[in-house]
Amino acid sequence: MPATIHDVAKKAKVGIGTVSSVLNNSRPVNEETRKRVLAAIAELDFVPNSSGRRLSLGKTHMIGVVIPYFSTPSQVERLRGAMSVLADSVYDVSLFTVETTSQRQKILKTVPHRGRIDGLIIFSLEPTEEDLQQIVQKDVPTVLVESKHAHLHSIYLDDVAAAKEAVNYLITLGHRKIGFISDRLNDSFGSLFSCNRYKGYCQALKEAGIPINPEYHRQGDVSRDKAREMALYLLQLPDPPTAIFAYSDVQALGVLEAARDLHIDVPTDLSVIGYDDIEIAYFARLTTVRQQLYDSGVKGVRLLFDVMNNPNLPLNCIQLPTELVVRQTTAPPT
């Protein structure tokens, strides 16, 4: 139903090649005929059909964005960063949110195809070997964000060190009984940051000569509610922790709620540290590990564009810094 290039050509009394030329500035066109073509385009309200364009060009002008945990503010912040760059580009964004393991599999298997997207950016997911085969074989330019892989470009952060720093801070304050609340360490989701943060937690304790008490580590899904539940458990232990490090700010909020429920004063009787520094952390006056969420999206897309423009770019793994932001949920134990 919409006008095609042929309609324009006929109305402007030119060939379709000429129309294409004025559309893409692909070759010089006489000013007179250009005007006629432009007039015809305007009159017919013609817009090139993108499917035709894509097929002919062999490009989709689409960037695939795969993003899990989409409900969490940190992920949204990453996506915002990515969108800010993407919006100024010629590419459209094809969004894939992944909520379940089966979705994860399906998406990682079906999305990386030339002819479907020109480039792919994957957030917070560690591709399996199988996924990798798929991606490499399909030869679609790919960048990982908040994840790392020996064979893929990535924007990552040192979760182990960051978590260690946070726990070290608690130790410096004088805490010895430090709890850790995290996502499931063994989910089949393929995100390793929970594991890495746990590693950092363990390392800090070990180096301080504090034995690791498995009772002090709880894992569950990423929701605030679940975190609250886990914190309630920890805080009602016979010998409860005096500090809790949460794997995310959202979980830290759950911990704060639990403390409130039990009339435990933060930070006097309980110190809490989160991770991410999402916007609400400021409101909650939460001490937390700041990571550059927005920037990770920005840099991820920029790197992706680099890769797309230069297919044999040497492997690029960019580490983003983290920073412990001390606010008002941490204090020495009493």
Added chain:
Amino acid sequence: MPATIHDVAKKAKVGIGTVSSVLNNSRPVNEETRKRVLAAIAELDFVPNSSGRRLSLGKTHMIGVVIPYFSTPSQVERLRGAMSVLADSVYDVSLFTVETTSQRQKILKTVPHRGRIDGLIIFSLEPTEEDLQQIVQKDVPTVLVESKHAHLHSIYLDDVAAAKEAVNYLITLGHRKIGFISDRLNDSFGSLFSCNRYKGYCQALKEAGIPINPEYHRQGDVSRDKAREMALYLLQLPDPPTAIFAYSDVQALGVLEAARDLHIDVPTDLSVIGYDDIEIAYFARLTTVRQQLYDSGVKGVRLLFDVMNNPNLPLNCIQLPTELVVRQTTAPPT
């Protein structure tokens, strides 16, 4: 570089028509040859090129999603609802976030094109007459969410009534000095909910015989920080309000921060009501107007699918309910 349908046909020693048939189950195929084709497909790791498929079918298998204020949790929640339905469909999602007025214009002008998307869902934006022309003329199935238009299908809510209810509640509690903090009423962005909520605010006051004090209404951008700034202004007025109704939960959090800054106790010395009931509102114990954010996305997409399946569906405008959720930021004035 990737295998095409011809490669498969050759390898399976059949015509491309047969390959297409087994791909789409479009006509019966002999079991024997089907197996051969399937084997060839597997061996070549063939995946149909979507551009070719789209061009041939005249469909893009793409749903455009236009969403402003993308950084706010309420919008993310809507998008999540939409994605939950979209993810189970055969459609891909083309995401357009709009942050600026110029983006808004560009997107609303260039996105609604057959050949680019098969359906469009627009969140929280009131199309202008010009936009409407574009959309109607292009004949792209479209659904509005959190917005309404005489000629477009929509999922909307009664902002006026909801705001009025919130302010009425404050009046019932005994408040007479009620402030209102909102988004800019005259932004060129084309979102009317700020206006509507202001209307509800005014109506409630008027019906209660309370004069409207322009000093009590502040407008600024939607950020928490700006809201805090505006609240600071209100609370430092010679005769400050005893209650503040904020146009969104995020702004309400800013108000709470301002109160904290000034050591004003909430709810004893200041009542605060928000709008949206985003997840963090529960954490902040915020009294607020709950709207069905997630559901609005779900229903929006469902309606869109209905429209796409039945182009001359009579105009469908579905109103979603709101509900005042009383928590702990509201109390009678002292």
Added chain:
DNA sequence: CTGTTAGCGCATTCAA
């Protein structure tokens, strides 16, 4: 400077 043509990869019709 411009018109014509081939072909991008696929679905589908028309014959067989």
Added chain:
DNA sequence: TTGAATGCGCTAACAG
């Protein structure tokens, strides 16, 4: 049940 031919709308190479 199947193969061959046509066309979707466009870009780019070719020829004028």
